[in-house]
Amino acid sequence: MSKSPPDIPSPLPRPDDLASGSDAMVRHIYQTVFERVMNQQLAPGTKLPEAALCQLFNVGRTTVQKALQKLAHDHIVELRPNRGAIVAMPTPQEMHEIFEARRTLEASMLVLAVRRATKKDVAALRRHLKQEHAVMHTWKQTEWAGLASSFHLRVAELACNPILHRYLSELLSRCSLIVALHEPGGHASCEHDEHARIVDCIASGDEAGAVQAMDGHLQELEQRIRLVVQKPGNSLARMLGVE
Numbered sequence: 001m002s003k004s005p006p007d008i009p010s011p012l013p014r015p016d017d018l019a020s021g022s023d024a025m026v027r028h029i030y031q032t033v034f035e036r037v038m039n040q041q042l043a044p045g046t047k048l049p050e051a052a053l054c055q056l057f058n059v060g061r062t063t064v065q066k067a068l069q070k071l072a073h074d075h076i077v078e079l080r081p082n083r084g085a086i087v088a089m090p091t092p093q094e095m096h097e098i099f100e101a102r103r104t105l106e107a108s109m110l111v112l113a114v115r116r117a118t119k120k121d122v123a124a125l126r127r128h129l130k131q132e133h134a135v136m137h138t139w140k141q142t143e144w145a146g147l148a149s150s151f152h153l154r155v156a157e158l159a160c161n162p163i164l165h166r167y168l169s170e171l172l173s174r175c176s177l178i179v180a181l182h183e184p185g186g187h188a189s190c191e192h193d194e195h196a197r198i199v200d201c202i203a204s205g206d207e208a209g210a211v212q213a214m215d216g217h218l219q220e221l222e223q224r225i226r227l228v229v230q231k232p233g234n235s236l237a238r239m240l241g242v243e
Contacts, residue, residue, distance in 0.1 A: 033071055109156050109168065110159075129192070132192050
């Protein structure tokens with residue numbers, strides 16, 4: 001993206017920016033929408049009109065636009081030209097392509113992780129597994145989804161390649177949303193066991209076993225996804241919990 005020449009001053013903030021465009025409110029709107037999506041209270045395809053969000057959160061349009069842009073960047077909402085924002089709604093083809101790319105990338109990174117992992121690294125992964133086990137049956141979808149994604153990022157960090165790690169972070173963001181919205185409940189224990197097998201392979205230096213376990217884990221995860229769009233039956237205010 002090109003930058004403005006240094007001798008051209010930036011435009012002054014509009015009154016809307018000064019009055020209600022604080023970073024705190026942007027974060028609040030972002031977090032509210034994010035949590036409601038991850039907890040399946042905002043269904044895929046739900047419209048998020050700017051005017052309605054301004055009224056519900058008592059903020060100006062600039063603040064809402066900033067929040068929606070951040071949500072779109074993380075693939076939580078889609079910004080449609082001249083039609084407004086909706087909760088992201090991937091097609092079956094998009095979902096398959098995302099998981100295919102993720103399986104390919106994680107397989108390559110896992111080989112590097114197995115080669116470079118130390119006993120200290122393996123111990124840290126096992127501590128993470130204990131955290132997963134602790135929340136496995138709490139039905140806290142947001143917390144479980146965060147731990148599950150964090151596990152894959154922790155493994156990826158062992159590859160010691162920040163460029164690959166950045167690519168995986170983006171894929172994980174999109175996968176986590178799809179899983180949270182469309183995976184039937186009751187599979188946390190299965191996923192936890194699959195994570196444990198991957199750690200066991202890393203600990204024993206079994207590259208082929210680790211890749212096979214990861215690939216099977218991600219294929220099982222994809223096969224459980226059911227892309228069903230639920231028609232919202234409540235008002236936007238109720239779905240956002242800001243009535």
